[in-house]
Amino acid sequence: MQATRVNPGLGRRIGNVRSLTGMGGQGIAGSPSETMPALRKIALFGGTFDPVHLGHVHLAGVARDKLGLDEVRFLPCRISPHKQDAVPASATDRLEMLRLATADLPWAAVDDFEVRREGPSYSWQTAEAMVARFPNARLFWIMGGDQWEALATWAEPQRLAACVEFIVFARGGKMPQARGGFRMHPLDGSHPASATEIREACARGETNHPWLEPAVSRWIRTQHLYQRAQ
Numbered sequence: 001m002q003a004t005r006v007n008p009g010l011g012r013r014i015g016n017v018r019s020l021t022g023m024g025g026q027g028i029a030g031s032p033s034e035t036m037p038a039l040r041k042i043a044l045f046g047g048t049f050d051p052v053h054l055g056h057v058h059l060a061g062v063a064r065d066k067l068g069l070d071e072v073r074f075l076p077c078r079i080s081p082h083k084q085d086a087v088p089a090s091a092t093d094r095l096e097m098l099r100l101a102t103a104d105l106p107w108a109a110v111d112d113f114e115v116r117r118e119g120p121s122y123s124w125q126t127a128e129a130m131v132a133r134f135p136n137a138r139l140f141w142i143m144g145g146d147q148w149e150a151l152a153t154w155a156e157p158q159r160l161a162a163c164v165e166f167i168v169f170a171r172g173g174k175m176p177q178a179r180g181g182f183r184m185h186p187l188d189g190s191h192p193a194s195a196t197e198i199r200e201a202c203a204r205g206e207t208n209h210p211w212l213e214p215a216v217s218r219w220i221r222t223q224h225l226y227q228r229a230q
Contacts, residue, residue: 041068043140043167044130046075046114046123048195050089051220052101053211055193057108062189063142063167064107071107072142073130074098077114077121088199089225091115100215124156127163139164140185145171148184202226 043063049056052074060072076094089097095112102108113129114121123141130139141164143151148168151157158181165183168176169190176186193211201209207221208214220226 039136039138040070040134041140042134042137043069043072043142044075044127044164045072045142046077046121046126049074049076049094049098050195051094051198051212051216051225052098053193053195053198054213055191055211057101057105058191059142059169059189060108062187066187067140067167067185069107069140071109073109073111074102075111075114075126078117079120093219093223093225097216097219100219101213103215122155124160127160131163140167141165142167144169145174145176148176199226203228
């Protein structure tokens with residue numbers, strides 16, 4: 001059974017978020033008082049990023065532009081709870097590829113919080129840790145429509161929802177639907193990039209892939225990532 005830890009500052013955080021945004025329905029209700037300083041808007045973008053590609057960067061950029069985000073934090077997981085088999089590239093390689101892919105983006109940050117933790121990376125634990133780290137920020141969580149549909153199967157979805165507003169990208173032209181108690185911003189920002197296709201291309205020696213930043217392609221090539229066993 002998964003242990004439950006209560007963040008002592010989370011109750012205050014939930015109260016503050018409710019007073020600013022409201023808890024129900026799609027989108028955001030209400031606005032801060034004119035006398036209240038604006039909170040920094042930070043979006044958390046989790047995933048395996050194996051490898052990070054232009055689709056990831058594109059979605060982060062769309063979210064930033066549409067919601068006026070101050071920062072997008074890329075959080076590569078150590079082990080995804082939904083993919084507990086080993087990922088092809090190491091955490092060190094995935095972190096470095098993220099740093100290379102975002103080097104020219106002043107609004108992007110790469111965070112190693114999840115890869116430093118043992119075991120599966122649970123989103124609610126990450127979100128509560130980010131609440132403690134950024135107590136004066138308004139936090140968002142970037143995800144795809146397929147993840148949004150499966151959110152009820154995640155560990156502690158209500159605890160995650162207490163910490164963040166969800167930025168949900170449409171998949172296959174289908175816009176995400178609102179659900180009670182979850183603050184959600186639907187966005188349309190599709191991109192054809194596929195990490196699976198990139199890994200398959202790299203295994204064939206095609207490392208100069210159009211969906212990769214050139215610096216990431218060079219890292220894959222020099223580190224011999226995604227190569228078939230000889």
